[in-house]
Amino acid sequence: MPVLQTDKAGFLLDGRPFRFLSGGLHYFRVHPEQWRDRLRKARLMGLNTVETYVPWNLHQPRPDRFVLDGGLDLPRFLELAAAEGLHVLLRPGPYICAEWEGGGLPSWLLAEPDIRLRSRDPRFLAAVDDFFGRLLPPLRPHLASRGGPVLAVQVENEYGAYGDDTAYLEHIADSLRAHGVDVPLFTCDQPVDLERGALPGVLATANFGSRSAHHLAALRARRPEGPLMTTEFWIGWFDRWGAHHVVRDPARAAGELDELLATGASVNFYMFHGGTNFGFTNGANDKHTYRPTVTSYDYDAPLDEAGDPTEKYTAFRDVIAKYAPVPGGPVPAPGAKLTVPGITLTQSAELLPNAAALAPGIDSRRPLTMEELEQDFGFVLYETALPLPGPTLLEVEQVRDRAQVFVDGQPVGVLERENHERALAFTVPRAGSTLSVLVENQGRVNYGQGIHDRKGLLGAVLLDGAELADWTSRPLPLTALEDITFTAGTTTPVGPAFHRGTFEITEPADTFLHLDGWTKGNAWINGFALGRYWSRGPQRSLYVPAPVLRAGTNEVVVLELHAGHRARTVDLLDTADLGPTEE
Template identity: 35%
Template sequence: MRNIIRKFAFAAMLLTAPAMMQAAQKNVVNKPGTFTTGNKTFLLNGQPFVVKAAEVHYPRIPRPYWEHRIQMCKALGMNTVCIYVFWNIHEQKEGEFNFTGNNDVAEFCRLAQKNGMYVIVRPGPYVCAEWEMGGLPWWLLKKKDIKLRERDPYFMERVKLFEQKVGEQLAPLTIQNGGPIIMVQVENEYGSYGEDKPYVSEIRDCLRSIYGKELSLFQCDWSSNFTKNGLDDLTWTMNFGTGANIDQQFRRLGELRPNAPKMCSEFWSGWFDKWGARHETRPAKDMVEGMDEMLSKGISFSLYMTHGGTSFGHWAGANSPGFAPDVTSYDYDAPINEYGHATPKFWELRKMMAKYNNGKKMPAVPKAPMPIITVPKFELKEFAPLYNGFDYKYTWWDHKEEAHGDRPKTFEELDMGWGTVLYTTRLPQIDNVKVEGVYPNDAFTCTLTIDAHDYAQVFIDGKYIGKVDRVKNEKTLTLPGIKQGQELQILVEGMGRINFGRAIKDFKGLVSKPTITAELHSHLGGVDKTEVTFTPNQWECMRIPDDYEVAVKAFEMQKTKPTTREKLNEPVIGRGYRYAKNSDDLIFGRGYYRGYFELKKVGDTFLNFETWGKGQVYVNGHAMGRIWSIGPQQTLYVPGCWLKKGKNEIIVLDVVGPREAVVWGQTEPELNKLQLEKSNKHNNIGDKPDLNSATPVAIGSFKAGNGWQTISFNAPAKGRYLAIECLSTQKEGDRVAIAELYLQNPGGRRLSREPWKTKYADSEDEAGNHLGDKVFDLQESTYWQTEKGSAMPHLLVIDLGSEQTVNALEYLPRAEQGAPGSVKNFRIYLY
């Protein structure tokens, strides 16, 4: 009997052992320690310590791969991982917090400690990171008058609740409690947003109340603006990129705090990609040399990014000024690529880092958790039309207040964070306006003006008329003559909310009332031009949420209907829109596609979507990310841990429609294939101004070297267009380069650059993404650069959006040592 009991007890122990081990691992507590600032160095348990941190983002990595990515960072010689905490992924609905699964930030920190790594936590509330709305939750915008990143009572209330919830997860893991967390950041690059020390102080006090007075707190900013919000009792760190003049970056900090430790809290290894532009890369040599220099001088760093990963689903953000949405891949040209493999940059960095490993052997490079596999080409044969995705809780026929009104509602007003909305309204007759002197053959031109965030397709009675793309700053579209009773439909897809600058308050959908202007052109009867403007005041709004469950229901609705788009050719009337039979309309090609592929073995792969239009992809229920035919990204990384042997499902929501509904899996990603209607260059000769008879507002020479310079005009000047003529460079033979430009009004304040756009540039290095818009992209490490071999002088013209009164120009050359490409002699015009 005792033997039987022992056997049962032994079996029970075997069954419970994994759970016991997991619980024991979670409860492992090392000895309490300290991390502080000393004389020109950080002190770990009282001993000098150089932080060698690897920036990685846990939501951009599938949880089964977390430990592998941490081990890859350790194999580079890093001793710390640095992480953002993304508020909006943890609180996707107000008051509903999620720290499980891929959101289990505490487990990520425990895995770091298990592998001998310390942790730096950056809990925002704002994080930037090319992430949707910079990490702020979209539902904050349901309060239209909210002030983000300020002491707005509601904003601060929600911030403190979020930080408290994060603290419940992470406060037990500080070094003082035997955990791996050595530092926590206060806000993020606030100098690039504004100047508000009381706000930053309130964030500091909130974090101190959660993590205790002993834990080190720090703030990061650029060398040009860190003093705006620098608090006396916090550690100050600098952010700058590959190739920067490191001594110049720390010069001001050394003057203000000569005995403080130096740290580059974001040393940018590469850069992020945006839709419609070339894939960004940075030389490995510059990155390695910069880190070598910092380590030789005892300067700490965090390499942003060491491994970027993927902005799965709808989490990719957008840059500003203007609107430049980010692609799904966050490869970042990092040493560890998107799918966790070592790049040539990795091996060069590892070799250098070995010099600073205290004479010890470098940790082994771990084997990839999954092989790379291919998938033969297959067709997505099932189709469900777009209207099957309508959320019937918000339909006009249910008389929901949210669904209709005297103006179109934004996504936020419709209580939807991400997806697509169909806006519809009835039209009056505009092709036969009675005007005295008008003859029957006189010509009408109808123009629709809309402010759509972000990609709008326009239909009349279901027939496609054209698109309005926010990326291209488009706001108008020519319409055909309109007859009374016709229906105007505007299908608006929202992309990532802006994640940088003041424009982060980024509402989606139609953000103002559209207007239609009919112009009558007549050369008879004495009438040259007559305008009639109409603003529709009755709108119906139908939501199509970006959600896998919505996609599945779209196919369930098709079970009693034709299942292929070729068969779906009967007109439908009465669901808020109509369309003509067999026309190029609202339905054909736009909708959900489903297909399947079989796998004999599981592995990572890259599904190719270059034949598709624009939309979202789901694989086995996982939201993989956005696709857009314009590129540069044409593949989506699909982790093998989300695939299975046998049958795998894929659903594509394409709001434009594919050329061919086929997909295949390949062994390498395609991140640099553009399929544009025209070049991104701004060299249309018709946009070049004739400056021969114009009078410059300033003539002179810039000084050589790094850093900002200001050129004051003799008198205030007015104009809509800024033209800077570069006559020579500081070093003969250099290509012209400008990192940033600002204009000041007579009061000395910088003008907003939100409406700016490049009108003309005689030369732009398109292959390197050094286009004219880089001079006002809020990024000091990017720059406009002319093509190799192009002759002087060079001209850059910027449209300011409206006439402005200007008193001075601020100019920033490249940040690298010697400021290559710096302008010497110049002429500045305003016209």
């Protein structure tokens, strides 16, 4: 069995010098039927290892429920990696960042109003220990100490950018050990945070994307002995709504990689293959302004979102070949793609009239947060009666994150957290009119102190300065759409509505759903949640994995939050549109 050790100069595997040539590949961002393909392409590029985070929020969606199957079958992913001859770097958190919803921390932690995440708060530590107690025992057979592929396990994640409580890190490390992790541990931090995030006796690694020799020299100055490694060598970046698609010149990125490998250091690309934030799983950043991340996690990686090699794949393979053996043969060919233009969505169902069929409402004096409703993702519909007719001013203390406001079903405005909007003026037609506020969780913040990010309407809601009371809060996670009643018709709904259509194919293949002319919402194919779309861009298509499709009749459902495309058509095309680029 392979045993990873360290000496004064570097890593040893079975007593022989070893260098990690690794790439990020998050199993939870890739359809499970495509794991084997992505892992094979990692080996063919010359990698000997893959790295993955573990999303606590998906594996333990409620305190009493744990999931380790289907698309979350981590043991199977590890088995496939081993079958491909790849080692694994495992990063179980509990916090992972990853531009992932809430940094991977489950939303139910925030039901405690004063909980302190990533700290020695006893409630947080008890939850972490419970999570590790459920996750790690099934993974023990896959540790290298037992003949499996997992060579090393990370303690927390870039903790130095968040805090400096060494005792907290020690608890996390002790919990990993107590639950059977007997392979080497490591931490990772950006160079300026290295000392704050380090843990005595645990290997410290650095994260950066350029000036490799400079950063590694600084790491060596702080750590005179032991391996040099970058756990996140940033070779691309993520996108946010309203900006450009970020790319990095392949030749320049390859040059940076060459500089890094010339030092003898180990490397993990972030990312080798980014994948997709399917459904509602994207994260967000909030550095004084809230910025949600897009659905695609293409990351301008060597493998694009559909798993096809890019120019960067070839450039990186050529660099790796200077330092290590690389499998022979041509670069893997792009996968087959499918085109079905002009799919008409012939049936519709308005959201507000169907809301009661989707979930029961809960009555309370004030609007309840998503966390109080035991809800992770999606929307909340808040409703109350307006006392008087005439011009009025609605004020909301905090909108988390985007509120569409309706009076008697008619849209009167939108309040966006991103634009710091909290007030809206409109006219009430009659006493007793229904005020409906549809609030979208656009992604919990995944970095910094903002991770304490509760969703919905927070704080007081005022009407002309007086607090509105007696609300109904209705959770709409939209995990299942079977209870929606669709009808045929040509009338364009004035508010949010689901639109459904079908299309025929003979053989499934990867494709991209294009929603030109639509405004904002979500899309599903055969019940699989593809993610969010938004005309704000930059992303203008949604990746559809081939395993989601089937020969014969397929169903597409689009939830359009605004007026929508008058023609109600969508296209499946063979190319992605991630928007105008910015380097």
